[in-house]
Amino acid sequence: MARVETVLSVFLASPGDVADARKRLEKVVDELNYIWSRQYRLRIELVKWETHAYSDIGIDAQDVINRQLNEFDIFLGIMWKRFGEPTGRAESGTQEEFMRARQRHAEDPEAVRIMFYFKDAAPERLSNVDAEQLEAVNRFRKEVADSGVLYWTYKTTSEFESIVRQHLSRQVQEWGKTWGGVVEDSTRPPISATATDEAGKPAVIPEDEPQARSVTAIVFEEVGRVERLRQRSAHDPEVIHRSFIEAQAVLDSSPNADDWGHLAAQQATALVAVALAGRFEEGKAAQALVIRVCERIMNLRGLRINWGDEGKESLYKLSVEAKFRQDDEVLWWLKRQAVE
Secondary structure, three states, X not given: XXXXXXXXXXXXXXXXXXXXXXXXXXXXXXXXXXXXXXHOOEEEEEXXXXXXXXXXXXXXXXXXXXXXXXXOOEEEEEEOOOOOOOOOOOOOHHHHHHHHHHHHHHHOOOOOEEEEEEEOOOOOOHHHOOHXXXXXXXXXXXXXXXXXXXXXXXXXXHHHHHHHHHHHHHHHHHEOOOEOXXXXXXXXXXXXXXXXXXXXXXXOOOOOOOOOOOHXXXXXXXXXXXXXXXXXXXXXXXXXXXXXXXXXXXXXXOOOOOHHHHHHHXXXXXXXXXXXXXXXXXXXXXXXXXXXXXXHHHHOOOOEEOOOOOHHHHHHHHHHHOOOOOOHHHHHHHHHHEEO
16 A cells, blocks of 8 residues: 655765675664554655666756755764865865855755764774874864864774764654654554454544554663663674564564463563663662663553562563573563553
8 A cells, every 4th residue: 555755865975995884774774664664654765866866967967966865854974094185165075065064054954963973993904094194084074063063083993883863763753843854753544443342432542552553662762861870782783673673573474462462562562671680780770771762662451560579670670681582471470560
């Protein structure tokens, strides 16, 4: 069945020495689109000169790219040890693209967002470093900061993936609120058209948790609420995010108002609880995060958790013990405690 989607375009600008980060960004965009596209009817389009520009003539090649790829919602720049070559209007193509995006923002602050990332890691060989290029990168980093952009640094490609996934999610969540256009809070078809209770009446979804929510969005929102939460460096962030993807797939594949739909919500909650409990250092802040996320995922299907005495602590300890993806015990705990 045909549907209408809102598309936010992300223009990717970088010299040629960050190919690994560029590929990882493609993976992040694909994952987020998988989560959002049906629930929010919102999709990210990654705009790159290699895929979106076409052969034409101008003052120079960069001028052609500027004219063809001038319309985008988010500018995302990445830089490491190479700055690039002069264009005639700037010291490098990436710098010129940044200057144009910054000018657009100055003219209309709600029209475009700017994100920039600098890799802060030594190369494998010093012979691969061009001292003049590296000096130009350092000057440009100061230029980016002086222009009002809060840039981010990363050391590894995996760290970049984790950071940019969260930052893109936050930018999209803010779209229509603090910048850009207006998007409906819930764009999934009305619940009465897709789900009914045993009596044939529309299923009831709690008002405090709209149906069109993603697991990843819930997790990121709650992580943002909890301060000083340290990540376990030994826990693979890719494994964690696969847990979120798997949880979302379980929810998306199940009805909203029958026993299987309730079981799906409990299964998704167990997956995410185990992933989060294994991700952060143990403590009250981590416990509060896991509990709040569990409550919100259960709310998606009209369920509540009957905590009882010491219930929150019990679930958190159980999730920590099951951090190697043995989440069946967490699932059974939730089934015993869940109420409609």
